[in-house]
Amino acid sequence: MTATAAGRQVPVGALLRQWRRQRGLSQLALAVEAEISTRHLSFVETGRSTPSREMVLRLAEQLDVPLRERNRLLLAAGYAPVYSHAPLDSPELRRVLDAVRRVLRAHEPYPAVAVDRRWNLVAGNAALPLLTTGVAAHLLRPPANVLRLTLHPEGLAPRIVNLTEWRAHLLGRLRRHLGLTADAELSALHEELQGYPGGPAEPEAELPRPGDVVVPLRLHHPGGELSFLSTVSTFGTPLDVTVEELSIESFFPADDTTAAHLRKPTP
Known part of the structure; x- marks a missing residue:
């Protein structure tokens, strides 16, 4: 997964949809796990609704997205990364x-x-x-x-x-x-x-x-x-x-x- 494609920023909703499909989940299944409405999730994925930082992290948690990719999701949504990425010898x-x-x-x-x-x-x-x-x-x-x-x-x-x-x-x-x-x-x-x-x-x-x-x-x-x-x-x-x-x-x-x-x- 990447937050860019052909030099342009991929919207966070499209990235979340990719991860959902990667995990083999329907919108209904993910919405139930994340305790949100299917309508809200659909709006997020299509870009009709801008998710909060907390919503991005909640969906990423339910999708078991690696921390590296969670930071990319946050960046795509317009938020600063929350997970550090320090060198091992730091x-x-x-x-x-x-x-x-x-x-x-x-x-x-x-x-x-x-x-x-x-x-x-x-x-x-x-x-x-x-x-x-x-x-x-x-x-x-x-x-x-x-x-x-x-x-x-x-x-x-x-x-x-x-x-x-x-x-x-x-x-x-x-x-x-x-x-x-x-x-x-x-x-x-x-x-x-x-x-x-x-x-x-x-x-x-x-x-x-x-x-x-x-x-x-x-x-x-x-x-x-x-x-x-x-x-x-x-x-x-x-x-x-x-x-x-x-x-x-x-x-x-x-x-x-x-x-x-x-x-x-x-x-």
Whole structure:
């Protein structure tokens, strides 16, 4: 979504209508959730009524619009943004960055990374080289994109035992995130990743085998195959765009062999 098109400002009503349709909601459904009349919502969407700042924020909340886009909605309506957007290394976010680094360190000896909204690497812990060993240098140059370096043929992909399965999992996550954010750069990244070898351009959903509960990441390793489960953490009550867009992915050993290997003292 964008507040401009062909060099002109898109009215806030048109942007709200785009987000409503993106979420698959009717005017009636959104009006009920926002506790306003369908007539009022229709007037807002067509530009016959100018919404207050509070109304823009109420509708954005019901539509689960990202904070970045809520600021754009406010600008389109003629109001100042209300959500800060501070750099991660700014004094305002020092405590946030410290918390991220503490979480990453606490997860050692298992790998963990912090990424931004486009899966660009923000930070990693001391166990990250377990995943990046052998990855081409150009894929690690900032801003390194973790999806690209995972699925690129010069990245982690040659070491992934279940590449087709893991690729389908990552592309599915990216599609879901794209559906939430409508981000043009993520759409371009999705198209790029689809072109990498390792499976069909648009992987079909795979039925889980008996006993399967999550998709593991299985890696070739000189010491034997390593298998990981992953979890994703975000900040629960963000009021800053940068904070909302941060996430931490933590990898846990999926079997005793992997756990024992990772707990071995480094020579």
